[in-house]
Amino acid sequence: MASGGHAIRGSRVGAGPMGETERGEAAPRVKVSYWCANGHETAPSFSVGEDVEAPVHWDCPQCGYPAGMDPANPPSPVRNEPYKTHLAYVKERRSEEDGAALLAEALEALHTRRGSIAS
Structure with missing residues (x-):
């Protein structure tokens, strides 16, 4: 045995070829752009559906300021x-x-x- 006696060496739970046929169809997604007061743009993706709505504000991952959907009028930073x-x-x-x-x-x-x- 060249692999040191381990028949499933290098494998882990869930490893293997996974495709759309095995997982099922992915939910439709939409990207929504948000801008913070520093001008950073963030575009997370959200699921599309009747009862699903993108949030009005999103935290900027670069500076932590709140971000809004209007690039010309981003929300003001929260004063701590x-x-x-x-x-x-x-x-x-x-x-x-x-x-x-x-x-x-x-x-x-x-x-x-x-x-x-x-x-």
Whole structure:
């Protein structure tokens, strides 16, 4: 045995000659062009059918901006809000006075638990 004793060497599940006769007919497809704000064109293909409709927007694979079907009027890029810390969200909800009162209350409770009341 020249192949080292492996009768099906180089084969994998699904390997072999596959043609239209074995797989069936391919669904009819249509290419739709989308353009982003950077001028990139993307043309994914979609299945054609009564209940199938191409999406209005598509993400550009080159820059990630949203792309639309009108090359002269592409959708504007989405503005992402910068990352906010937990403290930034708390400061949006509470004033400085509220924060000072909560801190004083928490320190009072801590000193009471430890048995040493600060003056």
